[in-house]
Amino acid sequence: MSQILTGKRLLLVAACALVDTDGRVLLAQRPEGKQLAGLWEFPGGKVEPGETPEQCLIRELQEEIGIETDIPCLAPLTFASHSYDDFHLLMPLFVCRRFRGIAQPKEGQVLKWVRPKQMRDYPMPPADAPLIQFLIDLL
Numbered sequence: 418m419s420q421i422l423t424g425k426r427l428l429l430v431a432a433c434a435l436v437d438t439d440g441r442v443l444l445a446q447r448p449e450g451k452q453l454a455g456l457w458e459f460p461g462g463k464v465e466p467g468e469t470p471e472q473c474l475i476r477e478l479q480e481e482i483g484i485e486t487d488i489p490c491l492a493p494l495t496f497a498s499h500s501y502d503d504f505h506l507l508m509p510l511f512v513c514r515r516f517r518g519i520a521q522p523k524e525g526q527v528l529k530w531v532r533p534k535q536m537r538d539y540p541m542p543p544a545d546a547p548l549i550q551f552l553i554d555l556l
C-alpha cells in the first residue's frame with residue numbers, strides 16, 4: 418500500500434545550476450539552524466502559489482545571491498523526485514549560463530563554484546545525488 422499512496426504532501430521546489438564560463442556550477446551551503454544545515458545545494462526554493470518554476474527561480478536567485486536572469490536563459494535539465502520524512506519533493510533542475518551580477522551570499526550561506534566532477538566531494542541533500550551525473554554529462 419505504501420508504494421501506492423504515501424499520504425505525503427508534494428512540495429514543488431525549483432532549483433538552478435548556474436554555470437560560469439569555466440563550466441563550474443554554483444553550490445550554496447545551507448546555513449545552521451535550517452533543515453539539512455551544512456549540506457550543499459543548488460540555489461532555488463519553493464514555488465509560491467501563482468508562480469511558475471521559472472518565475473520562482475528568477476525571484477530566488479535575486480533574493481538569495483543577487484543574480485539576475487531572464488526566463489529564456491533557464492533551460493530545463495532534469496528533475497528530482499524524492500521522499501523526505503514529511504513531504505515528497507519534486508524539484509525541476511534548470512541550467513542557466515547567461516546571468517548578470519556576481520553571486521553574493523545574501524542569506525548567510527557559503528557559496529562555491531564547483532566542477533561537476535568534484536560535486537560528489539560536497540555533501541548534498543539526498544534528493545540531489547542523482548542530479549550530479551546529468552551535470553557531468555552536460556558540462
Ligand SMILES: Nc1nc2c([nH]c(=O)n2[C@@H]2O[C@H](COP(=O)(O)OP(=O)(O)OP(=O)(O)O)[C@@H](O)[C@H]2O)c(=O)[nH]1
Nearest residue numbers: 430432451452453458459460461462463506542544545
Ligand atoms: N533550493 C534547494 N532546495 C533543495 C535542494 N535539494 C533539496 O532536497 N532541497 C529541499 O527543498 C526544500 C527547499 O526549500 P527552501 O530552500 O525554499 O526552504 P527552506 O528549507 O530554506 O525554508 P524557508 O525558506 O521556508 O526557511 C528544502 O526542504 C530543501 O531541503 C536543492 O538542491 N536546492
